[in-house]
Amino acid sequence: MEGSAAVEDRPGEHEALPIASFDDPHLQPYARDPKRAERLIAVLFVLGILGVIGYGAVFWQGGQTQLEGGFLGGGLFFIGFGLSAWGKYLLPQGPFVESRHPMSSPEPDREAMASAVVDRGKMVFRRRGFLGTLLGAGMGVFGIVATFPLIRSLGPKPGNALDTTNWKKGSRLVTMDGRPVSVHDLEVGGSLTVFPEGYTDSIRAEATDQTILVRAAASSIVTQPGRETWGPAGYLAYSKVCTHAGCPVGLYMEQTQQLLCPCHQSLFDVLDGAAPVFGPAPRPLPQLPLYVDAHGWLRAQAPYDQPVGPGFWERS
Amino acid sequence: MIEDALNWLDDRLGVSKGGRSFLDKIFPDHWSFLLGEIALYSFVVLIATGVFLTLYFVPSAKDVIYHGSYLPLRGQKVSEAYASTVHISFGVRSGLVIRQMHHWAADVFVGAIAVHMCRIFFTGAFRKPRELNWIVGVTLLTLAIMNGFLGYSLPDDLVSGAGLRIAYSILLSIPLVGSYLAFFLFGGKFPGNGSIIPRMFILHVLVLPAIIAALIGAHLFLLVRQKHTQFSGKGRTEHNVVGSPMYPTFMAKTTGFFFMVTGVLWALGGLVQINPIWLFGPYEPYKVSYAVQPDWYMGWLDGALRIMPSWEFVGFGHTIPLEVLLPAIVFPGLTFGIFYAWPFIEEKFTKDHAVHHILDRPRDRPKRTAVGAGALAFYFTLFAASSTDVLANFFQVSLNTVLWSFRFLVVIVPIVVALATYRICLDMAGVQGIGKRKRALVVTRSAEGEYATLPSAERPGDEHHELDPAPVPVRIEGLDSDPDSGTLDPLSAAPGIRRAPR
Structure with missing residues (x-):
């Protein structure tokens, strides 16, 4: 049309x-x-x-x-x-005009192009389809193998790295500067970011091990079944890595006893096992079971009983 | 002299015929055609300032003790990336201006692309034969956003580090391959083995800019090949283009505009602080600051992450974190998928397979305009949702209220906006001469008290003043005569003739 x-x-070829x-x-x-x-x-x-x-x-x-x-x-x-x-x-303002020619080529040109592509293509593969199949297979294999150095060399396989932290049975709680935390360090309503002793000089360890220690009035804690001994003297330790997108759950609000993640505003109830009460976080922050040793230092009874941080496919 | 040079070139390359028609290329005059130019010139600024920054930036996560000129940081352990960015800001003359200009230019680049895309959408400029250029454009938008994110993640400061960790968590959320992708990209569990910064660096300064530059080339090639669209008006048809020629009028205007864009970006870089990483501090994985917002073009994704309900699928020994996967992977995938497919979706609905060079006025396509306005409202609402905490503080209401409001608003606002837009379009379509400048009428009263209504003096822009468009002249006769002789004074030769701006 x-x-x-x-x-x-369309103007003539040699318009004035x-x-x-x-x-x-x-x-x-x-x-x-x-x-x-x-x-x-x-x-x-x-x-x-x-x-x-x-x-x-x-x-x-x-x-x-x-x-x-x-x-x-x-x-x-x-x-x-x-x-x-x-x-x-x-400068001259016109208005000036130029004519526009249709993009479509005349019909003979279109037919010539189409048959050149199709007919010569048929010449290539005529009764030699198996060669085409082999060539395709070669390209396909190369395509897959070429990704090995491009992708696989980039980093290690996850293995169980996402399931573990550096917290071990008996790990002493220390602050960022390596100072151990004693049972007398926090008032009720205080909070502190802690790490397992020996792992405070590596940003990689900090990223996973970071744990928020809060001290609540022992009477107000809603004890979770199986966690009766986890919070000695009102000390509760939760993973500081948000279960939503991994930000540090950095804001401890003493009045409401809630932890807020400033990235996407998930809210966790400190007294109720850090259960999410609000926002996009789907799971409670994992709790680190604590005990007080003979010298009054806070230590971990055991590692975290589940992977810390956001969800992933292999998490069961 | 100039003739000789041109002939020398033509003997070797045969440039005269094509070159002349390129000089004659017509650019329609409409303000909305500047939007793409802003994007183009921001990109030029990004390349120039980016090259400057690479002379000083060290893409390394290695720890160093800061000894630079910024006193509050002295003696602190920071990464080389962070230290070198602070050094650019305080230790290199004009370094802070150029660093901030780079950041501003990136924000303006993405913004100009987005607004340019709105112009293309609402005027139907994506229709046949320009679907391919629409696809190139959507790709450019995607790459611009990605490269912006990579760029502001490089300095390894507290805010960008948190953003990077969110990106890592988003990768983790992909079923089946997520943890592998995240580990490969970061070189291990977050923050990896220190390779993410050099990897982002090479993507940011070489791979993506090269692709963007190539696609901009393709974008402009298609533009020249298919010629510009134009709004309807006197002498404008589907078979011509009316406006100013490339040389000299458009060239002068657009070169001037390039300097204006550069000047504004430079002034922003010097006068308006952006991304003050020395105030944020270096990235420490256990620290975070309050009211952290990403750059504006990531806001819609941040908002989507915030208002998504906490649905996580757990079963069959696996976890699918839908609360991250849906807003951060599936949603942007759908968004750009629909962007790519839009020309074909619309063609399917309208069954309009004709070639279009005359632009639609948005009011004449109420359905498309309503869809576009609704979509814009949707993304704006999400953008606003990325500051739920700030809004809650500002209006002194609970975060809970703000969040639930947004969960409803994100559905209601787009519907209301779309319906209202549709009605307004229908109403405007019925009014004659809308948008055209009307001749003012002057009412006077004589000394006797008699009133008279007179039309005001004619002004440029009055419809009937527009000349019929003429071909661009190749030769202009009479140029060499003395302009002051009076015989060829253009003003006396054509009194009162003015071109109407469109």
């Missing part, structure tokens, strides 16, 4: 080249008063030059961020504004 209509529009006289209305500037526009553009260019020079001077003097930004930003803007104004107000 558009093919036939457009053929009429358009010539215009200087006073053709299409060649007139847009400005009512070109002299005034000229002056305005000159002022803009001068401001631009001053701005750029100003930047150079500031830089020469040792630099100052805001002045640098103001001078060069302003300078470039004025030069650009002047040039755009030159284009808009002083």
Whole structure:
């Protein structure tokens, strides 16, 4: 449809080249008063030059961020504004036209192209389909094997790395600077981020082991079945890695006894086994069972009984 | 002289015929056509400032003790990536301006692409024959967002480190292969063996920019090959393009515009602080700061993560964390899938297989406009949901209320906006001459008290003033005569003739 209509529009191969006289209305500037526009553009260019020079001077003097930004930003803007104004107000504004030709080729060209592709393709595979199959198999095998160095070499297989932390039976709780935590360190309502002793100088260990220790009034704790001994003297230790997307559950709100993850606003009830009460987190924060040793240091009774952090396919 | 040079080139490359028609290429004049140019020029700025940054940035997670000029950090153990970024900010002259300019340019780049895409969508510029260029454009948007995320994750500061951990958790949530993907990419359990920063670096500075540059080339090639679309108007048909020629008018305007965009970005870089990583501090996996928001173009995903209910599927010895998988993998996949498919979806519904070069006015396509406005409202609501905590604080209501409000709003707002848009489009379609400038009428009262209504003076923009479009002249006669002689004064030769801006 558009093919036939457009053929009429198509200009001859050797159309006369358009010539215009200087006073053709299409060649007139847009400005009512070109002299005034000229002056305005000159002022803009001068401001631009001053701005750029100003930047150079500031830089020469040792630099100052805001002045640098103001001078060069302003300078470039004025030069650009002047040039755009030159284009808009002083150059021929037309309107000018160019004709548009249909994208589709004439029918004979289309047929020739299609048959060239199809017929020559048939020549290639005529009675030699098995060669094509073999070539395809070769490419496919290469495609798969090529991903080995590209992907497999990048990192280790997960194995059980996601299931474990560095917490072990008897691990002493220490703060970030390696100081052990004693049963007298926190008041009721206090909190502290703790790590297993010996693992505070590695960012990789911190990422998984981080544990938030809070001290609650022992009487207010809702004891979970099987966790009767896990919170000596009101000390409760939970994994600090959010079960939603892995952010540190960093905000302990003493008034409501809740832990808030600042990334996506999941809320966990400290007194009720860190069960999620709000937000997108699906699971309670795993709890680390504690005991107080003979010297009054807090230690882990056992490692976490489940993987810490967000969910993944292999988690059962 | 210039003729000789052109002939020399033509003898060897035969550039004259094609070159001349390229100089004659017509650019329709409409403000909305600037949006793509903003994106293009932001990209140029990104490349230039990015090259500068690579001269100083060290893509390494290795720990060093900071000894630079920023006193509060002295003596702290930080990564080389973080230390070098602080050094760019305080130890390199103009370094902070250029670093912030790079960040601003990235935000503007993605923003300009998004708004440009809205223009293409609402005016139907994606229709046949431009579906391919739409696909290239959607790919560019995807890559721009990805490269933006990679870029702001590089400095290894507290905020970006938390974002990186979320990205890792999102990878983990993919069934079957998630943990393998995450471990391969990060080189082990988060934060891996220190390889994520150099890996992101090479993707950010080489792989993705190269693909983006190639696709921008393809985008512009298709644009020149298919020529611009245009709004309807005097002398405009499906078989022509009306506007300003490439040389000299458009070239002057667009080069000027390039300098303006660069100037604004430079001024933003110097005057408006962005991503002050020295205030965030270096990344420590157990630390986090309050009110952490990603860059704006990740906001819709952050919002989706926040308002998603906590559904996790556990069974058959496996876990599928739907609360992460659905909003962070499936949802963006669907979003971009629909973007890619839109030209074909619409063609299926309208059964319109014709070639279109004249743009739609959004009001003339109420259904498409309503769908687009609803979608925009949807993503804006999600974006707003990425600041639930800030809103709760600001309005002094509980987080719970804010969250549940958003869970409803994200459904209600798009529907209301779409319906309202549809009604408004229908109403506007019935009004004649809407959007056209009307001649003002001046009411005067004579000394005797007699009122008279006179039309105001004619102004550019009044419809009937527009000339019929003419072909771009190749030769202009009379240029060499003295312009001050008076015989060829263009103003006296064509008094009062002005082109109407569209």
